Amino acid sequence: MTQASHPNLQIALAANGAASASAAPAPALDAPVSAPHAARDAYHALREIVQAVSRPRTSGEALQSLYEALREHCQTRAMALEIVSGSVTRFQPYGEPSALAAILNLSAPGVRNDFEVYIFPLGDEIAPPGQITYVLEGGAEGARELLEAATGQIAMRLGKDTLMKRAEDAEEKARQRISEVATIYEIGQAIDQIELSRLLQLITDRAALLMDAQACSLMLLHPETKMLRVAASHGLPDDASAQEMRIGEGIAGRVAQTEQPMLIVGDAADPRLDGVTLRPDISSSMLVPMKSADGQALGILSIRRRRPAQAFTDDDLKLFSVFATQAALAVTNKHLYDDLRQRANELLKISSLSHALISTLELDDLLKYVATDICNVVGFERCCLYVRDSQRAAYVPREWRGYSDAIGRNPVRDGEGAIGVVVRNRGLMTFDAREPVAPDQERERWYLQLKGFARSLGTDTFVAVPIMTRQNRCIGVVVADNKGRREGISKEQNSLLSAFVNQAGIAFDNARLYEKMSENLQKINGLNDYLDNVLQSIAAGIVSTDARGQIARHNRAAEETLDLPAGALENVSLRDVVAGLNLPEAERAYLLDMIRRVQETGERVHLPKLALHPNDREPMTLNLMLSRLEDHNRERDGVVLAFEDITQEVRLEAEVEKMRRLADIGQLAAKMAHEVRNALSPIKGAAQIIRADVGAQGGSTEWPDIIIAEVDGLSHLTSEMLDFARPTPIDPRPLDIEAFLTSALQSLSSYLVEQQIRVRWNLAPDMPEAQADPIQLKQVVRNLVMNAAQAMPEGGDLLISTDYRPQTRQIAMRFRDNGVGIPREELERIFRPFVTTKTKGTGLGLPIVQKILTNHGGRVEVESEIGTGTCFSILLPLNPPPDLPEAAMVATPLISARAAGSYPDN
Numbered sequence: 001m002t003q004a005s006h007p008n009l010q011i012a013l014a015a016n017g018a019a020s021a022s023a024a025p026a027p028a029l030d031a032p033v034s035a036p037h038a039a040r041d042a043y044h045a046l047r048e049i050v051q052a053v054s055r056p057r058t059s060g061e062a063l064q065s066l067y068e069a070l071r072e073h074c075q076t077r078a079m080a081l082e083i084v085s086g087s088v089t090r091f092q093p094y095g096e097p098s099a100l101a102a103i104l105n106l107s108a109p110g111v112r113n114d115f116e117v118y119i120f121p122l123g124d125e126i127a128p129p130g131q132i133t134y135v136l137e138g139g140a141e142g143a144r145e146l147l148e149a150a151t152g153q154i155a156m157r158l159g160k161d162t163l164m165k166r167a168e169d170a171e172e173k174a175r176q177r178i179s180e181v182a183t184i185y186e187i188g189q190a191i192d193q194i195e196l197s198r199l200l201q202l203i204t205d206r207a208a209l210l211m212d213a214q215a216c217s218l219m220l221l222h223p224e225t226k227m228l229r230v231a232a233s234h235g236l237p238d239d240a241s242a243q244e245m246r247i248g249e250g251i252a253g254r255v256a257q258t259e260q261p262m263l264i265v266g267d268a269a270d271p272r273l274d275g276v277t278l279r280p281d282i283s284s285s286m287l288v289p290m291k292s293a294d295g296q297a298l299g300i301l302s303i304r305r306r307r308p309a310q311a312f313t314d315d316d317l318k319l320f321s322v323f324a325t326q327a328a329l330a331v332t333n334k335h336l337y338d339d340l341r342q343r344a345n346e347l348l349k350i351s352s353l354s355h356a357l358i359s360t361l362e363l364d365d366l367l368k369y370v371a372t373d374i375c376n377v378v379g380f381e382r383c384c385l386y387v388r389d390s391q392r393a394a395y396v397p398r399e400w401r402g403y404s405d406a407i408g409r410n411p412v413r414d415g416e417g418a419i420g421v422v423v424r425n426r427g428l429m430t431f432d433a434r435e436p437v438a439p440d441q442e443r444e445r446w447y448l449q450l451k452g453f454a455r456s457l458g459t460d461t462f463v464a465v466p467i468m469t470r471q472n473r474c475i476g477v478v479v480a481d482n483k484g485r486r487e488g489i490s491k492e493q494n495s496l497l498s499a500f501v502n503q504a505g506i507a508f509d510n511a512r513l514y515e516k517m518s519e520n521l522q523k524i525n526g527l528n529d530y531l532d533n534v535l536q537s538i539a540a541g542i543v544s545t546d547a548r549g550q551i552a553r554h555n556r557a558a559e560e561t562l563d564l565p566a567g568a569l570e571n572v573s574l575r576d577v578v579a580g581l582n583l584p585e586a587e588r589a590y591l592l593d594m595i596r597r598v599q600e601t602g603e604r605v606h607l608p609k610l611a612l613h614p615n616d617r618e619p620m621t622l623n624l625m626l627s628r629l630e631d632h633n634r635e636r637d638g639v640v641l642a643f644e645d646i647t648q649e650v651r652l653e654a655e656v657e658k659m660r661r662l663a664d665i666g667q668l669a670a671k672m673a674h675e676v677r678n679a680l681s682p683i684k685g686a687a688q689i690i691r692a693d694v695g696a697q698g699g700s701t702e703w704p705d706i707i708i709a710e711v712d713g714l715s716h717l718t719s720e721m722l723d724f725a726r727p728t729p730i731d732p733r734p735l736d737i738e739a740f741l742t743s744a745l746q747s748l749s750s751y752l753v754e755q756q757i758r759v760r761w762n763l764a765p766d767m768p769e770a771q772a773d774p775i776q777l778k779q780v781v782r783n784l785v786m787n788a789a790q791a792m793p794e795g796g797d798l799l800i801s802t803d804y805r806p807q808t809r810q811i812a813m814r815f816r817d818n819g820v821g822i823p824r825e826e827l828e829r830i831f832r833p834f835v836t837t838k839t840k841g842t843g844l845g846l847p848i849v850q851k852i853l854t855n856h857g858g859r860v861e862v863e864s865e866i867g868t869g870t871c872f873s874i875l876l877p878l879n880p881p882p883d884l885p886e887a888a889m890v891a892t893p894l895i896s897a898r899a900a901g902s903y904p905d906n
Contacts, residue, residue: 045073045146053153059161060092066150067094074146075137077115081154083122083130090130099135118144120151126159199334200232203301203327208234211286211312211320213303218290218327219245219252220299228252228300252287252300259297261288261321265311284311286320290328298328361511367399370478370504375401378496380480382457385467386412386419387476395419395477402483403457410456418453421446422464423474428498430489432461459483463494465501469509476508541645544629545638549573552638561645563617574639582615598626599639609650621650658832673718680718684711730773730855732880737767737802737811740774744781745800751786756795764803770811771879776852783845784815784872791819791870809878810858816871822864830862857881 052065063081070076078095093100099115118134132154134147200218208216215235219228229244230236248257255262264278264285287302301324305312312320367385374383382402386395389411396411412419422429431450441447454462459481467476478501482489535542541558545551554569562581569577578591598605607624614620624643631637684707691704745752745759752759788798799816822830833847846860853860857880864870 042142042146045069046149048073049146049150050153053150053157059157062157063092063154064094066154070134070147070150071095074134074143076134076143076147077137078135080133081130082133083128083158085128095135116143118147120148122151122155122158124152124155124159126162127155128158128162196331196334196338197232199330201234203330204232204234207301207303207320207323207327210323211303211316212305212309214306214309215304217302218299219243219302220331221247221256221297228256231299251285252302255287255289256297256300259289259291261286261317261324263312263314263317281306283307283309286312286317288317288321288324290324290331292328292332298331301327361514363508363511366504366507366511370500371399371401374478374480374497374500378480378500379493380497381482381484383478383480385476385478387467388414388474395423398476418450418464419477419479421449422466422477426466426468426472426474428463428465428494430461430463430494432488434460457481457483461488463489463497465498467501467505467508469505475505478504539644541643542640543569543574543577544640545574547637549575549638551577558643561622561643574641581612583612584615587612594626595639595641598628599636602628602630602636604628609646619647620645621647676714676718680711680715684708684715687711730776730852730880732771732773732856734769735772735774735777736769737813738763740777741781741800741802741813744778745785747778748782748785752789752798755789755792757789757792758795758797760797760799762799762801764801767802767804767811768878770876772856772876773852777856777876780849780852780874781813781815783849784874787845787872788815788817788819788870791817791821811876811878813874813876814871815874816869818869821866821868822862822870823866824864827862827864831860855880 048069049066052069053062056062056065063079067076067079070079076095078093078099080094080100081090081092083090083092114137116136118136119131120134121131122129132151136143200220204216204218208214213235215233217233217236218231220231221228226247227244228247245253247253251262251264262285264287265283283305285302285304287300290298290301292298301320303320367387371383371385374380382400384397384400384403384407387398388394389396392411394411394413397408400407414420415423418431431454433451433454437447454460457479462479462481464480465478466474467478468474478497480497482493535553535555536557538555539557541555541561543551543554543558550571550573551569556566558564559566559569562577564577564580568580574595575592578588578595581588583591594605594607597603605624605626607622607626610622610624612620612622622643623646624641626639626641628636629638629640687704687707691701691708694701694704741763785798792798796818799814801814801816803812804810805812831846831850833844836845850860853874853876856876858874858876861873861875862870863873
């Protein structure tokens with residue numbers, strides 16, 4: 001075959017992606033016509049070719065129109081389109097048969113050899129692969145360029161048709177998908193709105209509509225009988241629902257057995273169809289197994305098309321399989337939804353039932369509630385509650401509804417009858433005498449007992465549920481039935497009854513526990529009150545904390561000891577309480593460290609005589625004990641502090657120690673005074689003799705006079721020491737305070753004038769009389785007045801005042817001077833014996849004052865400021881305690897019971 005060309009005709013084309021020559025300048029044509037005339041003819045030819053291809057409605061018509069245009073302009077005798085689709089080549093011829101023979105069989109006899117044949121591939125990317133063959137009469141001018149341009153136009157037209165076909169296919173698939181999704185959505189929306197039978201019918205109707213089928217059926221597999229039964233159908237007779245078949249029988253049974261979908265078209269050669277006669281009026285069928293999400297077989301969905309409808313394809317089978325999967329999911333979800341709704345209804349009922357049970361704690365009331373709700377809420381016609389009587393070892397009817405009162409006269413002994421069977425089984429049991437049983441089972445004792453019990457109740461069917469406690473102990477049995485109804489006992493009734501009886505068992509257990517809890521709570525409250533009374537009765541302060549350091553408990557003594565207001569120890573931490581005491585930093589840190597150590601180590605700490613010095617009040621001394629609290633697991637759970645204010649005790653101990661030392665000193669002083677006085681008498685006598693002899697001789701008596709004066713001074717000292725040391729009983733008499741003070745000061749008037757002391761008075765009117773020893777009390781006044789005068793060496797004012805304190809029934813006499821004052825560090829020492837600031841003082845004046853007032857049951861107080869003056873206050877009770885005169889006579893100096901040794905210091 002030769003491919004002729006016409007070099008004297010070249011046309012530049014640049015449109016529509018056609019295979020064209022480059023846009024180079026066209027050379028002159030070797031034709032008898034002029035170049036402009038040839039170009040015009042080529043343009044008209046190309047325009048007709050483009051119109052011939054683009055105007056026809058189909059590509060076949062476009063090819064026919066193209067052939068006719070080419071025959072006119074290029075003397076084309078034949079044309080053939082070859083398109084390759086997979087392994088198949090489609091050949092589409094146009095033109096004269098003799099010219100086509102040049103394409104089909106060029107070597108055949110009688111075929112002309114003067115044809116020119118041109119072959120051009122379809123070069124468009126979108127057009128299907130293939131080529132166009134042209135057969136031309138020899139001698140046509142410019143044919144190659146026109147044929148090449150025509151091929152490009154046809155390629156574009158085929159590409160356009162391909163795109164349109166793809167778009168139509170995609171649109172069809174989209175419509176099919178939309179229809180499928182809409183159908184699935186409609187089925188999904190109907191799950192919670194319609195019953196199962198209507199849902200199944202909806203599935204078959206929508207499947208027939210989706211697959212454009214005339215008949216559809218849905219067969220469900222019974223879980224117990226394993227039989228397939230038509231549950232819904234479309235386009236089938238009304239008696240189709242009565243059809244049943246076993247697994248492996250018929251077409252549907254075999255599909256269910258293999259769990260593989262089946263497509264039947266005509267006389268399909270499927271081994272599963274062996275022995276099955278196909279109906280001639282059915283063009284094709286599809287059967288697809290329906291499975292749940294976990295692979296459980298639900299049934300078979302089948303669909304048919306009757307003749308002359310088009311047969312189903314593999315794509316239809318895929319689509320139908322997807323639909324069947326979604327339908328199976330919808331059926332499964334429907335079952336789940338119905339089950340959940342049933343469960344929700346049961347829970348609502350159980351909730352309403354349980355509310356009454358929980359709020360009732362009396363057994364008799366509980367039984368009434370349970371019996372009433374079993375009939376009214378659970379829905380049984382009759383019920384009876386048997387409760388175990390431990391004393392009788394039997395189950396006794398306690399409450400019933402619907403049965404005659406005769407049932408209450410028939411208790412059942414433990415382990416006997418139908419009640420005994422239920423108790424042994426420990427679970428819900430339903431008996432139906434109408435159900436067939438094996439012959440050997442009919443003779444079983446337990447079956448005969450159940451059957452006889454049903455007969456005694458007057459029913460064929462009953463249900464019995466044991467009432468179990470949390471300890472799995474049976475305390476009763478509930479029996480119920482539906483006598484008078486056609487329907488038997490439903491699964492919903494059984495489920496609800498079982499759940500309700502379980503709640504009843506818990507309620508019975510709760511009633512028993514509540515009773516015990518009430519008793520225990522009463523005991524705990526009593527014990528708590530007792531412990532609280534004990535805690536509040538303890539004189540020592542008690543504070544306990546939890547593991548976080550928060551104060552958990554305390555008593556009133558703790559608030560009083562720490563001088564805190566009521567409620568100050570509530571809802572606070574122990575650290576805050578310690579910080580609120582305003583202790584010095586060292587004391588606060590020490591106390592908190594002790595608390596922390598006790599809590600961490602469990603060590604018990606005893607801090608006797610712990611001295612604390614709050615900044616805003618008097619120092620205090622505590623006897624403090626700390627120990628750790630532990631919970632029931634022996635884990636640390638806080639600390640407990642027990643403390644007692646022993647400030648007064650410490651002061652009393654100091655006073656006792658002081659008095660003991662004074663007693664020792666007094667005993668010593670008495671012995672020394674006695675011995676000194678014994679020696680002073682002969683010394684003074686000898687000195688007097690010497691003075692007399694020296695005076696008689698006319699000599700100087702200076703030295704004997706000195707000896708006598710010193711002896712008199714020592715004699716006075718020993719007298720004071722004896723007064724201080726010896727027990728001096730008081731002789732109380734009624735005493736007018738104003739007259740007494742006036743008389744006492746009158747005896748000191750010359751001394752006060754000599755010392756330039758001005759006495760000013762501030763005596764309270766209507767002072768009551770006091771019982772006191774005037775002689776000893778005058779000695780007190782004399783010592784205090786003389787001390788005041790000696791504190792004002794340049795003279796000054798002495799203010800004497802009195803007042804009465806009704807609350808304490810004490811008379812106060814104050815002696816205030818404006819002298820030099822006493823240093824603070826000396827105030828504690830001035831009442832010690834032999835402590836004096838005077839050059840010739842004995843240091844026994846104030847101790848004697850204190851001793852006399854103590855014997856009267858009173859005391860002396862002093863206030864002093866350097867450069868301002870001093871005030872001594874005598875506090876004297878109206879009547880001295882009756883035991884003080886006798887106590888004053890007791891003189892057992894401590895030193896006398898000790899071994900001889902050094903004298904005590906001062």
